Amino acid sequence: MAPVMHPNVRVSDLINQESKDWDVGLLENYVHPDDIPFIRSLAISSTHRRDSYCWNFTRNGQYTVKSGYWVAQNLLNKTEEREVLDPSITKLQAVAWKLKAPTKICHLIWQLLTGHVAVTRNLARNEKLFRGIDRDPLELVRHAESECQAWFDANDVVQPVTQANTNEEPQAISLGNICLLDGSWTSSANFSGCGWAWMDGSGNAQLMGTRNFPRRESALHSEVEAIRWAMENMLQHSNCQSFGTDCKELIAMVREPQAWPSFATELERIETLQICFPDFKIVHVPRARNQTADFLAKTARSFHRELCFIGCSIPVWLPRPPQV
Numbered sequence: 001m002a003p004v005m006h007p008n009v010r011v012s013d014l015i016n017q018e019s020k021d022w023d024v025g026l027l028e029n030y031v032h033p034d035d036i037p038f039i040r041s042l043a044i045s046s047t048h049r050r051d052s053y054c055w056n057f058t059r060n061g062q063y064t065v066k067s068g069y070w071v072a073q074n075l076l077n078k079t080e081e082r083e084v085l086d087p088s089i090t091k092l093q094a095v096a097w098k099l100k101a102p103t104k105i106c107h108l109i110w111q112l113l114t115g116h117v118a119v120t121r122n123l124a125r126n127e128k129l130f131r132g133i134d135r136d137p138l139e140l141v142r143h144a145e146s147e148c149q150a151w152f153d154a155n156d157v158v159q160p161v162t163q164a165n166t167n168e169e170p171q172a173i174s175l176g177n178i179c180l181l182d183g184s185w186t187s188s189a190n191f192s193g194c195g196w197a198w199m200d201g202s203g204n205a206q207l208m209g210t211r212n213f214p215r216r217e218s219a220l221h222s223e224v225e226a227i228r229w230a231m232e233n234m235l236q237h238s239n240c241q242s243f244g245t246d247c248k249e250l251i252a253m254v255r256e257p258q259a260w261p262s263f264a265t266e267l268e269r270i271e272t273l274q275i276c277f278p279d280f281k282i283v284h285v286p287r288a289r290n291q292t293a294d295f296l297a298k299t300a301r302s303f304h305r306e307l308c309f310i311g312c313s314i315p316v317w318l319p320r321p322p323q324v
Contacts, residue, residue, distance in 0.1 A: 176201025195296025
């Protein structure tokens with residue numbers, strides 16, 4: 001029989017106050033085993049920031065009309081949807097008169113349901129029926145034409161003037177003293193992995209690191225974990241100020257953290273670390289130039305137990321890719 005937990009237990013009671021991480025022992029005692037991996041994938045704020053809301057149906061956590069439409073079409077309860085789309089409103093009309101409200105309010109609700117409220121559409125109809133106003137057909141046609149033209153003008157897509165940015169990629173590739181990093185994630189693995197390699201101006205690795213951790217929520221969460229660990233190590237072992245990644249979304253997150261509420265807790269740590277770098281830079285590098293960090297991240301993810309290694313070369317007990 002599972003231990004009985006106090007009904008008023010708080011989430012903070014399941015956190016180890018010394019390590020500021022989830023207390024695995026308590027989770028195993030009081031939480032269903034299927035839920036433990038998901039709980040451990042959630043980041044914990046080191047500054048006790050307040051919880052906030054985000055929209056889980058977009059990658060960055062911000063609501064979009066497109067995602068709302070998708071939810072309405074795919075996730076809403078079909079029974080409720082059929083009830084809403086039912087052409088009969090007799091039941092709703094009957095309920096309107098049973099409400100515990102003044103008679104005038106009940107009458108207003110009944111009018112709303114039956115379409116008897118004096119809205120613009122009904123008033124336009126009433127001009128002909130009750131006021132005898134006849135609109136000039138030619139005037140109506142011209143008005144319709146102007147509205148049509150305005151609609152087409154509003155939907156004209158103005159093509160932005162694109163300028164070939166030929167300096168971005170070469171600049172990222174030619175930078176010396178840069179830490180290349182990568183994260184690795186699959187939905188079926190027990191771990192997420194991250195790897196980094198500190199390169200000198202000649203492209204030689206001076207130091208590298210590989211580590212795994214309980215599987216995060218998504219691949220992007222693993223990328224954020226990778227840059228966090230890389231920044232911590234560069235502060236300890238080098239004077240490197242530049243970081244390179246093949247994930248453009250990670251760069252967008254670091255540059256505009258407020259636009260990614262789904263990653264608020266993780267990016268809070270990155271912002272704190274950035275203060276320690278007088279000349280912090282993060283640039284995009286092609287995946288072909290980031291193979292060492294990619295290999296280290298994938299190796300850590302697929303390792304059979306917890307792994308954390310920092311050294312000048314890949315240890316003999318890890319597999320070695322052909323290019324290393």
